[in-house]
Amino acid sequence: MPGLEVTVISGRSLSQARSRERGKFSDEYSRSVAICEIDPDDVKELGALEGENVRVKTEFGEVVLRATISRQAPHRRIVFIPYGAWASMLFGTSTHTSGMPTLKGLKATLERAPEAKVASLQEITSMKTK
Amino acid sequence: MPRTTLQNVLCTFCASGCDNLEITYDGRIVDSARNGCAISVSRFTTADESRILKPLVRKGRTLRPTTFAGSIDRAARILHNAKYPLLYGWSQTSCEAISKGIELAELVGGLIDNTTTSCHGPTILGVQDAGEATCTLGEVRHSADLIIYWACNPVHSHPRHTDRYTIFSEGRFRKTRKDRKLIVVDVRKTDTAKLADRFIQIQPNGDYELLTALRTAIKGEEIEQDSVAGVPVDTIEEIADMMMECEFGALFFGLGLTMSMGKHRNTEAALALVRDLNYVTKFVVVPMRGWFNVTGANEVSTWQTGYPYAVDLTQGYPRFNPGDTSAIDALARGEVDAALVVASDPVSHFPRAAAKSLLEIPIVTVEPKRTPTSDASEVVIPSAIIGVEAAGTIYRIDGVPLEAKKVIEPPLGVRTDEEILDAIIRRVKKMGARR
Numbered sequence A: 001m002p003g004l005e006v007t008v009i010s011g012r013s014l015s016q017a018r019s020r021e022r023g024k025f026s027d028e029y030s031r032s033v034a035i036c037e038i039d040p041d042d043v044k045e046l047g048a049l050e051g052e053n054v055r056v057k058t059e060f061g062e063v064v065l066r067a068t069i070s071r072q073a074p075h076r077r078i079v080f081i082p083y084g085a086w087a088s089m090l091f092g093t094s095t096h097t098s099g100m101p102t103l104k105g106l107k108a109t110l111e112r113a114p115e116a117k118v119a120s121l122q123e124i125t126s127m128k129t130k
Numbered sequence B: 001m002p003r004t005t006l007q008n009v010l011c012t013f014c015a016s017g018c019d020n021l022e023i024t025y026d027g028r029i030v031d032s033a034r035n036g037c038a039i040s041v042s043r044f045t046t047a048d049e050s051r052i053l054k055p056l057v058r059k060g061r062t063l064r065p066t067t068f069a070g071s072i073d074r075a076a077r078i079l080h081n082a083k084y085p086l087l088y089g090w091s092q093t094s095c096e097a098i099s100k101g102i103e104l105a106e107l108v109g110g111l112i113d114n115t116t117t118s119c120h121g122p123t124i125l126g127v128q129d130a131g132e133a134t135c136t137l138g139e140v141r142h143s144a145d146l147i148i149y150w151a152c153n154p155v156h157s158h159p160r161h162t163d164r165y166t167i168f169s170e171g172r173f174r175k176t177r178k179d180r181k182l183i184v185v186d187v188r189k190t191d192t193a194k195l196a197d198r199f200i201q202i203q204p205n206g207d208y209e210l211l212t213a214l215r216t217a218i219k220g221e222e223i224e225q226d227s228v229a230g231v232p233v234d235t236i237e238e239i240a241d242m243m244m245e246c247e248f249g250a251l252f253f254g255l256g257l258t259m260s261m262g263k264h265r266n267t268e269a270a271l272a273l274v275r276d277l278n279y280v281t282k283f284v285v286v287p288m289r290g291w292f293n294v295t296g297a298n299e300v301s302t303w304q305t306g307y308p309y310a311v312d313l314t315q316g317y318p319r320f321n322p323g324d325t326s327a328i329d330a331l332a333r334g335e336v337d338a339a340l341v342v343a344s345d346p347v348s349h350f351p352r353a354a355a356k357s358l359l360e361i362p363i364v365t366v367e368p369k370r371t372p373t374s375d376a377s378e379v380v381i382p383s384a385i386i387g388v389e390a391a392g393t394i395y396r397i398d399g400v401p402l403e404a405k406k407v408i409e410p411p412l413g414v415r416t417d418e419e420i421l422d423a424i425i426r427r428v429k430k431m432g433a434r435r
Helices: A014-022 A027-033 A040-046 A121-125 B038-045 B068-081 B095-108 B121-130 B137-143 B207-218 B233-245 B264-277 B294-305 B327-332 B352-359 B417-430
Strands: A004-011 A035-038 A053-057 A062-069 A078-082 A104-112 B004-009 B021-026 B029-034 B056-059 B062-065 B085-089 B111-114 B146-150 B181-186 B198-201 B248-253 B282-287 B338-342 B363-367 B379-382 B392-395 B401-404
Touching: A004 A040, A014 A027, A014 B038, A027 A035, A035 A040, A035 A053, A040 A062, A040 A104, B021 B038, B029 B038, B056 B068, B068 B095, B068 B338, B068 B363, B068 B379, B068 B417, B085 B095, B085 B327, B095 B111, B095 B294, B095 B338, B095 B392, B095 B417, B111 B294, B111 B327, B121 B264, B137 B282, B146 B233, B181 B233, B198 B233, B207 B233, B207 B264, B248 B264, B264 B282, B294 B392, B327 B352, B338 B417, B363 B417
Parallel strands: A004 A078, A035 A062, B085 B111, B085 B338, B146 B181, B146 B248, B181 B198, B248 B282, B338 B363, B363 B379
Antiparallel strands: A004 A104, A035 A078, A053 A062, A053 A104, B004 B021, B021 B029, B056 B062, B056 B379, B392 B401
16 A cells, blocks of 8 residues: 655654653653654554554655554544654754744655664664764 | 652743652652652652763764863863854753853854744744733633643643643632633644543644634634634634633643744734734733743843844854744754754754754763763763752743752762853853954
């Protein structure tokens, strides 16, 4: 099945905030942040399973995340990714003269990626050598 | 050391300013944080985890321990030698430290920006255009009979906001949940939306249109469409009636307005809606600021430079022009040649291209815990956690200043942000005039 056209929203989640306090290199942080919350009906349409990896792509970048079925649904064709290094891969730097980049409401495609690996925090932020 | 309990401790996570925590600790270990939310408990009880304990400097590919004086000297040299240094972070430290940061920015001729820039910066731009009819959270708690959470999810971001200040609080004139109505406007049926009397599900990037439609309805004019941003006109008119019929309304809006298309025009529309409502009834607006002292960062920056964030001091006088003098824009243009990061992690949280630009320049990080930004730094100076290991002044969401307490001692040899910045300032001054 081809991917779904979706809108990406990034934001704060309770588990992201709690695990951040513990430390960004904790397993708990990666488990809470490297995820993509998808509407239950969109999960069915995509043919994905909870916990399976998915790929999200925007015009600025792409990232592989673990799919979770949203408990804050319905939100058809909207995916939620907690703030963090994984979500940051998807956003551009244009601020429309406000200083603020667009971190919510960006067009994206969502596709299954069961064979792809979710990058660790070190991997995703070590872009120095490229 | 015996087990000790400290009363009325302020939580330093979000900007709600919950100041009734009861912290029990034994030596350097906090056992419990009563009255705290789940985030607050984690903040206090895991304060000793993932800590940076020694100053570090880069040698080749690794960070190696050094002396405090050695780290200050290297940090001062980096900032002193830079042509366009960025001094970024500031919302998770005290006003006293922020004040030092601005002094340092002036000294080295830098660009100083706080996390407002990627948070409620557009709100400030909106306020500059439309004004802000506001009040303290105490007044909302005692008097508001209509609460609106627009594009925010306080159950996750400000977990005690509802029970301290809004629907579940016991105020003087509004005592229980039954005394208040709650409207939630969001693109998802969030955990906050599940508490609402009316949930309005809006299409992404539709806030400006819906806010404008509400202003139209409140002025008694006809909306010449069937729906706006996915919301039927009948519903818009019903919500407008609820707003006009309340005795005291309070609109809280979040980053759904500032981070989506429209940005400062969205916030301006929300502020203008509240202004319009004040011709009919009493209505206030309070932006849901994020970090515990992001408001303080704006206050201190405004006292000392005249501007709340994105202040360029390279010319010897302050310039404020978001889009030009803001951190992400300056990094994206590749103009910044060194960075001082205090209490923030821009390598994780800036859009990839801006983070990449940051990784190509020397970074000095002042931070209690290890982060991707500290890992990528030339110099890392560990600091005490404000509100846990260091006292200081912070500003709540509504601009009320509060005192953060020192509960436990920081790890041996670890200093406060204020002390560290003061040491860098003294070292830079000894280096004499810049090239």
